[in-house]
Amino acid sequence: MKRPAVIAPVTLRACALVSAAGHGLDALAQALRTSRSALRPNDLSFGDAPALAGWIGAVPGADGVALPAALALPAGPWPGRAVALAWLGLQADGFAGALQDAITRHGAHRVGLVLGTSASTIAVSEAAYRAPAADGGFPPPLREPRFNTLHALADFVQVATGLQGPCLTVSTACSSSAKAFATGERWLRLGLADAVVVGGVDALGASLLHGFHALGLVSPEPCRPFDATRRGISLSEAAGYALLERGRGGIELLGWGESNDAHHMSSPHPQGLGAEQALADALARAGLAAEAVDHVNLHGTASARNDEVEAALVARAYPAHTRCSATKGLTGHTMGAAGIVEALACVVALREGFVPGSAGTAAADPALGEAFGERLQLAPAAADPRIAVSHSFGFGGNNAVLVFGRGDRV
């Protein structure tokens, strides 16, 4: 199969994150360094149903966020938890200031936005269906088309930041915000923008909790990726961003790969064919062999089949010295935001010189093989990673793999 040509690295000029671990990249770094899980028992309930069994990750302070009045539309203030998360993410890590600086340097029309989300503001529509207006339509504060469509979060971020460049929402389930990096790099390479904000936002809501429950994929306990006792996923939420620009320095995006399993809407290709192709393309664009990879942030959802397929890929694709971490036991599965959360986990590991462990995982499932067990990093450890890879594999068989590197790597 023909592999893509090597691309020039692009630099991550600024990054920001709010996750269940807390506000800011430092909160994630601290949790990763100590393998402190941010999961808690689910206490969210909707309609007439009791709270579902299971554990969730929730962003602290996401309730009652006050948005500036100037951002409101004539219909009212932007509603919903996902918008609150998108706003909190912009305020984290000095990101809003870095964005204004990019607008000053390049002009608002030259700064693009690619936002990954799976559920977007669907919780706003869900709320309207629970309490409709007398005419059967949406009640007035929610009766605004821009609040109730997939692109609402990117629309809000443009309103909140003044970005006027190309702007789209990528929605390919759990690979969404990983694929945002690919689109951002293409725009920079082709000259469609001089800076691109890539990121992802997803918030906990009824459709995600009940949807994954209906599929039988939610663990009644905190998720335990790759453990023999794993019983499914723990749902979570986050908002994260990275500002990409042409040039070198700091942490760089070196390559990306995208593929499709072409197998099944909600279960992975049994041989991991699509995932392996995405990895091969990502390494080809980075101009690297798998031997160069120091650290991998695994997709590692803790669903039985996903972990099995990914473990087999790890065992055959990476050398024994590559350290592989599964971080969803710490952050939970943030759906469309998983790509950005785990990209940023790679960023902090590269920047601060350690490899995260696999929170919640006591031991690698022996059934996944010795080679995988050797590569799985159970506890965080000081290290000197220079090249890190992040895996994101989603519903619809949609896969994305990202390669990051330290700008001072040799």
Next chain:
Amino acid sequence: MSALGPLYVDGVALWAPSLPGWDVAAPALRGQAAAAPAASVPHRPAPALLAANERRRAPDGVLLALEVAAAAVADAGADAATLPSVFASAHGELAVTDAMCRTLADHPLLLSPTRFHHSVHNAASGYWAIAAGCHAASTALAAGPYSVAQGLLEAAAVALADDAPVLWVAGDSEACGPLASVNASRGLLAAALVLSPRPGPRSCWALALALVPDPAPPTAAASPAARALQANASAPLLPLFEALAGAGRADLQLAAGPQLGLALSLRPHVPARA
């Protein structure tokens, strides 16, 4: 710096209940023939790629996307199994969203797993990949009222970044239930192109794209057949397909953002003799 192309148009497809296929649509979009009478046409397309039981279960957006994707790929004589694809839809599966919100409001525990996985925006992309046996990259995106322009731009970027042909699909369905009070999309409409960075034996047009800040108003659809479809969220694709149905050069503008336009320059291309 913000110009892309040219790309070559190798395959064209369009489907709406009143314009069921490019052979019917092209003369109607030239204003030469009336659209098919409402009584004589199917409400939904029936893409041959899906088995009959899958067609019955599949949501409208999936049927629309697969119908035009398969027709554009056949028109291009391309290999469906190797083409990367970009699926743009402003709102995704509106009937599924309505049904899911209704269940979640009334009896959340009754949400069906099939309905949930049909609700993901990449349902059409996933079904296409499975039906076509295609492992290449496939993206599903939205950009509100700018979904057609941003999807076309993304498809062009994918083709040029990897120097390979790409399948672009755009389509939207009809809002129903309480959702119809905040979503104006009505009827069914989808279209697709196979775009190649290099001219080939089927290339009939050269298409160049450019992002334009603070643009003039977008080009309006001219034909009665196109104007009858304006209520669909993917209607911004119609002026481009009117031009593709014509014979001469055309310069168009699509709305690509609140203060951004996408200028399209379409030039007839005569394929080199083999």
